Amino acid sequence: MRMTDTFIKPMHPEGRKFVAIFAVITLVLFAIEDVLGWIGVGLTVWCYYFFRDPERVTPDAPGLVISPADGVVSLIEPAVPPRELGLPEEALTRVSVFMSVFNCHVNRAPVAGKVEKIAYKPGKFLNASLDKASEDNERNSLVIRMEDDRILTVTQIAGLVARRIVSFTQEGAVLDRGERFGLIRFGSRLDIYLPEGVEPSVKIGQTMIAGETVIADLSK
Structure with a gap:
């Protein structure tokens, strides 16, 4: 190099x-x-x-869920996916990655699959590290249906400084794992809702690298 x-x-x-x-x-x-x-x-x-957008080396082993954002794992807890998506009202394991204003803010698809639904919800601009930011803040959510027919939801959440969520994809698009799908300007957070029964392999406080760090293994 x-x-x-x-x-x-x-x-x-x-x-x-x-x-x-x-x-x-x-x-x-x-x-x-x-x-x-x-x-x-x-x-x-x-x-x-x-706005840097470095190349990343995405793991190609089957069944892996990789981090969609650079940052730090701020929350791991059961939560219902955003209601505007119309999904069942059942709590799933949610992994939240908080991005500071010093992180790279390009977001990458955590899994490969078809974008089945995108739902945008206007809202507040609370500190994205707070738990209630998932419910109250402006957000943009994607439902990705994988090859095995399971779905994974990823939500872009605006933060205290963030004032614009940008999406590069649309409903019906097919994403590769690690493919860029959006960004959030000036500080924010990403929530990943894992499929039922899937346990995360990361811990609170762990540093994430978008497109590279493994969050969970769907095959386990």
């Missing part, structure tokens, strides 16, 4: 306009005061890294 590859990462196209805005503001700040300009440089670099 070249030294430059360590620091220079591909940027998702969604971030180009924001980096451009930060850069223009930085030039204005330099015209006012050099110290303010250098603060602008730091913020521009942060914005670039926020």
Whole structure:
């Protein structure tokens, strides 16, 4: 690996306009005061890294559920999937991955399958690390039907700073495991509802890498 590859990462196209805005503001700040300009440089670099979209090596063993987001496991608990999806009112194991403003925010499909349903729900912008954020915050949920006919639900949740959930997919689309399906701008959370009887292989506080870290094994 070249030294430059360590620091220079591909940027998702969604971030180009924001980096451009930060850069223009930085030039204005330099015209006012050099110290303010250098603060602008730091913020521009942060914005670039926020929208970084590095390549990931997704495990190809059958039956694995991989993390859809970079971040830290903040909650593992039984919960009913978002009601707007129209799924049975039965509690499933929910694994929540909290993303800070320093994490990569491109979201990846935890399993391969067909996007059976997408449901968006407007809401509040509470701290995404709180349990009630799953119920009260703005969210976008996907139901993915796998080859064995089981379903897995993944929900993008806006946070305290986040103000926009972006989806790259649509109902009827077929996703590969690890394929990019969306992002959330500026801090947020992903909830994964595992199929009935499937136990997570991660713990609260564990660091996740989107597209790589295994959350559960459906074959067990």
